[in-house]
Amino acid sequence: MKNHRNIPFFVPHAGCPNCCVFCSQVKITGESAEKDLNCEVKELTSLLESEFDNKFSESQIAFFGGSFTAIDRNRMEKLLSVANEYIDKGVAESIRISTRPDCIDESVLELLKRYRVKNIELGVQSTDDSVLLSSNRGHTAKDSFVASQMITEKGFVFGGQMMIGLPNSTLESEIQTAKDIVKMGALESRIYPTVVFEGTKLYDMTLSGEYKPLSLFDAVERTAKCYKIFLDAGVNVLRIGLHSSENLVNAPFGANHPSIGELVKSYVYADIIAEKVNRCDGKILSIGVRKSDISMLRGHNCAAINRIKEKTGALNVEIIPMDIPRFEPCVSVRSV
Ligand code: SF4
CATH class of the missing domain: 3.20.20.70 (Aldolase class I)
Known part of the structure; x- marks a missing residue:
């Protein structure tokens, strides 16, 4: 590009x-x-x-x-x-x-x-x-x-x-x-x-x-x-x-x-991930995201991670850097 x-x-x-x-x-x-x-x-x-x-x-x-x-x-x-x-x-x-x-x-x-x-x-x-x-x-x-x-x-x-x-x-x-x-x-x-x-x-x-x-x-x-x-x-x-x-x-x-753009993108990212998973109460959610997008999920006091946990019930979220397109996360769920 x-x-x-x-x-x-x-x-x-x-x-x-x-x-x-x-x-x-x-x-x-x-x-x-x-x-x-x-x-x-x-x-x-x-x-x-x-x-x-x-x-x-x-x-x-x-x-x-x-x-x-x-x-x-x-x-x-x-x-x-x-x-x-x-x-x-x-x-x-x-x-x-x-x-x-x-x-x-x-x-x-x-x-x-x-x-x-x-x-x-x-x-x-x-x-x-x-x-x-x-x-x-x-x-x-x-x-x-x-x-x-x-x-x-x-x-x-x-x-x-x-x-x-x-x-x-x-x-x-x-x-x-x-x-x-x-x-x-x-x-x-x-x-x-x-x-x-x-x-x-x-x-x-x-x-x-x-x-x-x-x-x-x-x-x-x-x-x-x-x-x-x-x-x-x-x-x-x-x-x-x-x-x-x-x-x-x-x-x-x-x-x-001043960072409203990042807040919005984090919000959207969290929703995209939550939609893919639906519910995974008490489990560990692994999310593969593009390396440059990690700060979008972790930034602003982990607002996106907290939103994902709230929407899916995940006990914990782990983020794995991957070579994939923006807003196309790979998600998987495992037991504790
Ligand atoms: S059209 Fe644009 S430049 Fe003109 S008054 Fe409205 S916001 Fe201002």
């Missing part, structure tokens, strides 16, 4: 016509939304100059942070043309962008194609219109279906981003959203349990009691259910939760645990 890396360049909030209740792009990227184009081009150039020595066999220049296709056309083309210059110089192979479902049309897709954009990630967030409305997303589920169809028909790799725990959202609507993203033809996804940043509308809604932030347990459980849907459908989950560098210290409520 190729060694892949994104070279991320943040285009903060710029161009976004909306104000989602949870959005604090300035806080998330730690940068100001207002940036002079020359200054931005200089920053992009110096970022790409520093990438000449990278050892990754496949790199992508990734424009994240706002609604890339909603920014001023001149600015978009300028950034894309700098990125293309460095693709020609061998720094990267292609480009990935993220944007909103209602900021996609045929003409922008043609432009992105011309500039060697390969992956388009859409902030679907939910396919429940009442959730989108309560979150002030400013688009509907239909916009996501229409945009994803245009994206896949034009041959881009489509990625769907979704959120857990938005206002009015339920486990059922989140499961449906994950299934809908699969149906839209996503090959990639990202799942973001809602985090409440200071200075957002959601922060005020939390203080007034209008919104109840997710507990860590609920965030992990609900995210795990959606993650499993993507896993079973062969959709590559690129990320769970915000990156720890994304000013999580300014997020007093919600799923602000």
Whole structure:
């Protein structure tokens, strides 16, 4: 498998016509939304100059942070043309962008194609219109279906981003959203349990009691259910939760645990193992797992091991490193 890396360049909030209740792009990227184009081009150039020595066999220049296709056309083309210059110089192979479902049309897709954009990630967030409305997303589920169809028909790799725990959202609507993203033809996804940043509308809604932030347990459980849907459908989950560098210290409520992705994967792993075994009360459970997955089971105070014991009744669990694929454990049971 190729060694892949994104070279991320943040285009903060710029161009976004909306104000989602949870959005604090300035806080998330730690940068100001207002940036002079020359200054931005200089920053992009110096970022790409520093990438000449990278050892990754496949790199992508990734424009994240706002609604890339909603920014001023001149600015978009300028950034894309700098990125293309460095693709020609061998720094990267292609480009990935993220944007909103209602900021996609045929003409922008043609432009992105011309500039060697390969992956388009859409902030679907939910396919429940009442959730989108309560979150002030400013688009509907239909916009996501229409945009994803245009994206896949034009041959881009489509990625769907979704959120857990938005206002009015339920486990059922989140499961449906994950299934809908699969149906839209996503090959990639990202799942973001809602985090409440200071200075957002959601922060005020939390203080007034209008919104109840997710507990860590609920965030992990609900995210795990959606993650499993993507896993079973062969959709590559690129990320769970915000990156720890994304000013999580300014997020007093919600799923602000810096390792939430690992917690979710441990939870899913434990469930996969427990399903294979059913019950083995008072016995020893031997689990063969991929070497690199051992920390997923042992980490976070052995939460996964404890969950396996609880669900199967095993007296003890032994872990055996094996050369097998991720999430495909070999399990056997023996008496004490
Ligand atoms: S669409 Fe994205 S950038 Fe725009 S307000 Fe919503 S979360 Fe922020």
